[in-house]
Amino acid sequence: xxxxxxxxxxARLNRSELAVPGSNPKLFEKAAQSQADVVFxxxxxxxxxxxxxxxxxxxxxxxxxxxxxxxxLSVRINGLDTHYMYRxxxxxxxxxxxxxxxxxxxxxxxxxDVYAVDMLVTQIEDAMKLSKRIGFEHIIETALGxxxxxxxxxxxxxNESLHFGVADYAASTxxxxxxxxxxxxxxxxxxxxxxxxxxxxxxxxxxHYAVSRMVVAARANGLRPIDGPFGDFSDPDGFKAQANRAxxxxxxxxxxxxxxxxxxxNEVNSPSEAEIDRAQxxxxxxxxxxxxxxxxxxxxxxxxxxxxxxQAEVMVKKAEQILAAG
Ligand code: GLV
Ligand code: MG
Numbered sequence: 001x002x003x004x005x006x007x008x009x010x011a012r013l014n015r016s017e018l019a020v021p022g023s024n025p026k027l028f029e030k031a032a033q034s035q036a037d038v039v040f041x042x043x044x045x046x047x048x049x050x051x052x053x054x055x056x057x058x059x060x061x062x063x064x065x066x067x068x069x070x071x072x073l074s075v076r077i078n079g080l081d082t083h084y085m086y087r088x089x090x091x092x093x094x095x096x097x098x099x100x101x102x103x104x105x106x107x108x109x110x111x112x113d114v115y116a117v118d119m120l121v122t123q124i125e126d127a128m129k130l131s132k133r134i135g136f137e138h139i140i141e142t143a144l145g146x147x148x149x150x151x152x153x154x155x156x157x158x159n160e161s162l163h164f165g166v167a168d169y170a171a172s173t174x175x176x177x178x179x180x181x182x183x184x185x186x187x188x189x190x191x192x193x194x195x196x197x198x199x200x201x202x203x204x205x206x207x208h209y210a211v212s213r214m215v216v217a218a219r220a221n222g223l224r225p226i227d228g229p230f231g232d233f234s235d236p237d238g239f240k241a242q243a244n245r246a247x248x249x250x251x252x253x254x255x256x257x258x259x260x261x262x263x264x265x266n267e268v269n270s271p272s273e274a275e276i277d278r279a280q281x282x283x284x285x286x287x288x289x290x291x292x293x294x295x296x297x298x299x300x301x302x303x304x305x306x307x308x309x310x311q312a313e314v315m316v317k318k319a320e321q322i323l324a325a326g
Pocket of ligand 1: 106139141164165166167168169228229
């Protein structure tokens with residue numbers, strides 16, 4: 001183990017994160033009553049420039065007036081390259097009553113972007129004598145953001161999570177896709193020519209590197225890695241396949257850009273009963289092994305060791321969090 005201890009961010013359930021356009025207040029109540037662990041009210045790309053000011057007012061009202069229950073509540077502010085951003089932060093923090101939990105910062109490019117918002121938020125919290133500290137969620141969705149992802153992840157004590165924004169990332173890197181998330185038939189492997197055998201073509205995951213890179217930066221800084229949007233909300237199987245790939249790489253949640261995706265994200269990002277059962281049995285078996293002075297033992301015909309304890313503890317802790325959230 002390194003001498004450097006990784007401090008975990010504020011613990012929150014983040015299996016599903018529902019995006020709700022701030023310009024559409026009709027959706028707010030339903031979002032509050034949904035099964036989403038986190039709701040983010042959007043002031044950025046889901047809101048047209050002419051609606052920005054009204055959307056901000058809607059969001060302030062919604063934070064103050066709606067019962068959001070035990071949900072984590074977030075607002076996606078506008079980018080630092082727009083003049084909307086400072087007023088998003090100032091008005092929302094000054095005109096709401098402390099219910100907001102986190103601010104989502106889009107298109108973060110450098111650690112200095114995080115520093116700038118931290119400075120602004122800190123001044124407002126101090127001036128308003130707010131005891132609750134707002135957390136940050138960052139969307140990694142540009143080439144610049146990915147190039148600086150480690151510094152961004154370490155840039156503020158407010159940081160809680162990194163999110164992979166596949167749509168803007170594709171635009172920024174000029175990746176060959178026009179859909180939001182999911183695979184591309186052109187990104188595949190053609191098997192070698194072999195006598196008497198047809199060649200196979202296997203689709204690959206063109207987002208593998210980006211998601212994995214972000215996961216490493218997030219986990220090395222105690223943050224939650226979260227996979228972003230999957231645009232085709234009429235394709236639940238495609239959504240689940242993408243969510244499962246991200247979860248395999250270490251993500252612990254995924255956005256829902258449509259209410260129908262919430263249950264899918266929750267399902268993919270909750271351990272199954274069989275997984276929880278096995279994790280509990282690993283902990284029991286390893287406790288026994290340690291009593292007997294052994295570092296590794298066999299369980300169900302497979303080797304388990306000290307690293308298995310950590311994996312099992314993560315699983316059991318997640319199951320407890322889910323149970324506590326009801
Ligand atoms: C999210 O903001 C994305 O660009 O995918
Ligand atoms: Mg985006």
